Amino acid sequence: DIADAAARLLGSRDLSGRRVLVSAGPTREPLDPVRFISNPSTGKMGFAVARVAARRGAEVVLVTGPVDLPDPPGVRTIRVVTAEEMASAVEEEAREIDLYVGAAAVSDFKPRVAAATKKKKSDEDEEVTLTRTPDILAALGKRFAGKAEAPILVGFAAETEALLQNARKKLAAKRCDLVVANKVGRPGVGFASDRNRVTLVGPGERANIEGTKEQVADAILDWVVPVLEERRPRG
Amino acid sequence: DIADAAARLLGSRDLSGRRVLVSAGPTREPLDPVRFISNPSTGKMGFAVARVAARRGAEVVLVTGPVDLPDPPGVRTIRVVTAEEMASAVEEEAREIDLYVGAAAVSDFKPRVAAATKKKKSDEDEEVTLTRTPDILAALGKRFAGKAEAPILVGFAAETEALLQNARKKLAAKRCDLVVANKVGRPGVGFASDRNRVTLVGPGERANIEGTKEQVADAILDWVVPVLEERRPRG
Numbered sequence: 001d002i003a004d005a006a007a008r009l010l011g012s013r014d015l016s017g018r019r020v021l022v023s024a025g026p027t028r029e030p031l032d033p034v035r036f037i038s039n040p041s042t043g044k045m046g047f048a049v050a051r052v053a054a055r056r057g058a059e060v061v062l063v064t065g066p067v068d069l070p071d072p073p074g075v076r077t078i079r080v081v082t083a084e085e086m087a088s089a090v091e092e093e094a095r096e097i098d099l100y101v102g103a104a105a106v107s108d109f110k111p112r113v114a115a116a117t118k119k120k121k122s123d124e125d126e127e128v129t130l131t132r133t134p135d136i137l138a139a140l141g142k143r144f145a146g147k148a149e150a151p152i153l154v155g156f157a158a159e160t161e162a163l164l165q166n167a168r169k170k171l172a173a174k175r176c177d178l179v180v181a182n183k184v185g186r187p188g189v190g191f192a193s194d195r196n197r198v199t200l201v202g203p204g205e206r207a208n209i210e211g212t213k214e215q216v217a218d219a220i221l222d223w224v225v226p227v228l229e230e231r232r233p234r235g
Numbered sequence: 236d237i238a239d240a241a242a243r244l245l246g247s248r249d250l251s252g253r254r255v256l257v258s259a260g261p262t263r264e265p266l267d268p269v270r271f272i273s274n275p276s277t278g279k280m281g282f283a284v285a286r287v288a289a290r291r292g293a294e295v296v297l298v299t300g301p302v303d304l305p306d307p308p309g310v311r312t313i314r315v316v317t318a319e320e321m322a323s324a325v326e327e328e329a330r331e332i333d334l335y336v337g338a339a340a341v342s343d344f345k346p347r348v349a350a351a352t353k354k355k356k357s358d359e360d361e362e363v364t365l366t367r368t369p370d371i372l373a374a375l376g377k378r379f380a381g382k383a384e385a386p387i388l389v390g391f392a393a394e395t396e397a398l399l400q401n402a403r404k405k406l407a408a409k410r411c412d413l414v415v416a417n418k419v420g421r422p423g424v425g426f427a428s429d430r431n432r433v434t435l436v437g438p439g440e441r442a443n444i445e446g447t448k449e450q451v452a453d454a455i456l457d458w459v460v461p462v463l464e465e466r467r468p469r470g
Binding site: 031033034035036037038066068105107118123125126129130131158159160184 | 263266268269270271272273274275301303340342344347352353358360361362363364365366367393394395396419
């Protein structure tokens, strides 16, 4: 739109020539043809990162789960449903990127079996076995560990408790460069809101950011740019 | 909006003086503070019924699960999350109604236990026990069975197979007056679409209807009006 076009003309183009891959939204893990396990992610945070990165000059690919948002202008958008579909799309698109921002709320678990037809009601309780889905961020961390072409990896941690402790754990375990931690379960920020309050947790620093999701996206990219300049100087 | 206002002036007011209760949308059944079991209902069908009933003169209450739709103009809208919350709201609002249209895609099952904090990842499979949620339509059928003040009860049946057979079963089992049956799992109609193709299944008749969700809503109400005139003549 006009705001984006103006920003492209006037604003900082500090990601120009950079390739950025962003994941967004929830995933849905089917129990049967109509029922699934999911979470309340609306995709707004990841879409904001994709939009802002494009505005700042990057070539952006966005992989998103089912959300009610239109493709951001100038962003190649790939729509998926399940964690496995998202993992495949990210793995495929992660070639030759400078930055990955994993803002999707990927389901950690899926039903081991998805029934082929809609389950009929019965008064009996029913046992469902949940099994792990692929860990997309950890797979990228492992794939690029120690490699010269390693992109900057940014993960998100939505936590209901022990926010910083869990974010630091994630930083180490997933071998990523920055974790964007936010506490969920508070009204008005986070899931489904236009605003967000997060803590950026890097290896040696942290910063609290509060604002619209576009402002949070800008803050994340402000952190990324100098790291990129140092680690992956432009040819 | 203007279209609604014009329709109210020009269109049929054949539900004037009638009290209508509509349910819409999915419900969400929590596994923990961020994960839930749900289905892809967007609420469009139920919202269309509420809007069209109000346009045709009814006093309308809409009970809806989590959807991305604004309150329809002139409709008292109550927002809920879980099947139990929806059951309570419907039970409460069902006093002195002429018509109940149960368009919500209520989860039939919920996790027996919802964890208080977000489940941490582990590589172990996990067993979840699913237990039945209240059957809202059957409860209304039972509550009003044989009563002079019984409202017309309209149920929806989203089926992946044996559509008519399951609809007839539902008509009898829930003691309702009409079942709106639609086959799910086809692209372009049903869940998340603006169009729908349904079969109206009454005790002695059936009719295939295809069109926008507003046209389907009008067809349902066209079926209801003469039954209401006969069973519940206006004071």
